[in-house]
Amino acid sequence: MIGTASELTLGHTAPQARPRWWQHLCLPSLALAGLTAGILWVAVAELLRQGNLSTVLTAGWVELAAPLLIALVVVTGICERIWPAEGRPILARGHVQDACYLALHAMVVIPLMTMLSVGAAALIGTQSRWIELRPAAHWPGWLLIPLTIAAMDGANWLAHYADHRLDALWRFHALHHSQEELSVLTSFRAHPLMHTTGFVLATIPVVVLMPARPIDPVLITIYVCIGTLQHANLRWTFGPVGRVIVSPAYHRLHHAMDTQAVNLGVVLTIWDILAGYARFPSRAAGPGRTGLAGRPVPVEQGNSGAPALLLLAGQLIEPFQARD
Numbered sequence: 432m433i434g435t436a437s438e439l440t441l442g443h444t445a446p447q448a449r450p451r452w453w454q455h456l457c458l459p460s461l462a463l464a465g466l467t468a469g470i471l472w473v474a475v476a477e478l479l480r481q482g483n484l485s486t487v488l489t490a491g492w493v494e495l496a497a498p499l500l501i502a503l504v505v506v507t508g509i510c511e512r513i514w515p516a517e518g519r520p521i522l523a524r525g526h527v528q529d530a531c532y533l534a535l536h537a538m539v540v541i542p543l544m545t546m547l548s549v550g551a552a553a554l555i556g557t558q559s560r561w562i563e564l565r566p567a568a569h570w571p572g573w574l575l576i577p578l579t580i581a582a583m584d585g586a587n588w589l590a591h592y593a594d595h596r597l598d599a600l601w602r603f604h605a606l607h608h609s610q611e612e613l614s615v616l617t618s619f620r621a622h623p624l625m626h627t628t629g630f631v632l633a634t635i636p637v638v639v640l641m642p643a644r645p646i647d648p649v650l651i652t653i654y655v656c657i658g659t660l661q662h663a664n665l666r667w668t669f670g671p672v673g674r675v676i677v678s679p680a681y682h683r684l685h686h687a688m689d690t691q692a693v694n695l696g697v698v699l700t701i702w703d704i705l706a707g708y709a710r711f712p713s714r715a716a717g718p719g720r721t722g723l724a725g726r727p728v729p730v731e732q733g734n735s736g737a738p739a740l741l742l743l744a745g746q747l748i749e750p751f752q753a754r755d
């Protein structure tokens with residue numbers, strides 16, 4: 432590189448200007464945090480106006496921390512000990528770290544998800560007269576409910592696609608992909624702000640198809656259970672059913688170090704098939720390595736030796752730090 436005239440004359444390089452404090456921050460990440468705060472503000476205002484804030488938060492717990500989901504996590508954990516895809520100690524660092532995320536999920540993420548749903552419904556609902564499909568009000572439940580859940584799954588696929596395509600969203604999604612020791616607990620290893628786009632997009636089909644009829648909470652719980660099972664440390668492909676429903680082996684390919692562009696499906700594989708992103712696993716292939724090459728997110732398998740909670744704080748702060 433050619434220096435400036437003054438540098439050449441003086442024979443030294445001018446001192447570099449020190450970056451300002453805000454140059455250390457990732458501004459798109461702050462923007463997403465601000466958007467999320469705005470949706471939560473709308474949700475709280477709406478529920479306070481209706482006088483049922485605690486009722487809605489309790490209902491969110493019933494849906495997202497149902498006994499069925501807790502039982503699924505316990506039973507899957509036992510299956511992982513009996514038929515592990517990768518053998519490792521029960522207190523492997525990845526398991527301990529993801530257990531911390533389970534606690535965060537219970538304390539912070541479930542109320543956050545509930546309020547995001549309410550806020551998104553309140554915001555999108557203001558446009559319902561434009562987007563509501565009025566004939567759907569006369570469709571039978573056996574058609575309308577599966578259709579709405581499938582459309583919500585499609586919206587979740589789209590949000591996941593955006594997580595991988597847009598750098599601002601990837602900064603939050605990368606934490607989920609950083610796990611090198613997948614287990615059923617990895618389902619809860621997610622930055623709280625990773626959920627904003629998914630909940631906003633998944634609200635649209637509900638407003639379009641079922642604005643006046645709530646979906647049975649049991650169906651939502653079953654949906655969440657299937658989505659949770661996909662991270663299990665198991666080789667299960669679900670056989671022929673795995674062509675339709677995302678299996679642990681199918682989703683593991685999405686977490687592989689070299690094939691994250693495939694298998695974006697959350698519960699149904701149809702969206703991957705339609706988009707040409709489906710790659711079905713074979714039991715003979717064996718489990719590949721998971722995680723992120725170069726470890727851009729600090730991970731427990733690194734050499735820091737930091738306590739789990741301190742590392743968790745570092746992982747949550749990481750998306751807000753500007754990268755060179």
Ligand SMILES: [Zn+2]
Binds near residue numbers: 591594604608685
């Ligand atoms: Zn992903």
Ligand SMILES: [Zn+2]
Binds near residue numbers: 662
């Ligand atoms: Zn995953």
